[in-house]
Amino acid sequence: MARRLRPVGLGFVETAPVRLVFAREISASPDAVFRALAEDVPGWPAWFSAVTLARPIGEGAGREIRLRGGTRFVETVLTARRPEVYAYRVDVTNAPGARAVVEEWRLAPAGTGTRVRWTFAADGTALFRFVLNRARPGLARAFRDAVASLDRRLTRP
Secondary structure (H helix, E strand, O other), rough: OOOEOOOOOOOOHHOOOEEEEEEEEEEOOHHHHHHHHOHHHHHHHHHHOEEEEEEOOOOOOOEEEOOOOEEEEEEEEEEEEOOOOEEEEEEEEEEEEOEEEEEEEEEEOOOEEEEEEEEEEEOOOOHHHHHHHHHHHHHHHHHHHHHHHHHHHHOOO
């Protein structure tokens, strides 16, 4: 059953009870990575294997996301500042126990490539927070694999 979450702003990334932060350097340029994140939303399933559907809604002001396993999100884009940051808030989800979620992708030049940092900031029931913290290794692996796949996609000849 889908539920509306608490509307939080970008500052929630720094204050959330659960903050999972992952980073990796890749060879693709910050601009290319930003385009893939913010402008090619339907392309997410091609490089992020957990994502089965991604589509912009509201003329790009939001997104509909479906994950493997059936989790669904309706999101509002909080910021899309090329080529530095792309962040969105989950407004509606069927994930049990979630109360507020913001995801932020920060991009910074790293040599000729990009340092990609993904922050998953969340609040929810005690059980939700516990499960999310226990899921850290799996989310780290999903991030690592997704960013590596994105890099291959963006840099292949």
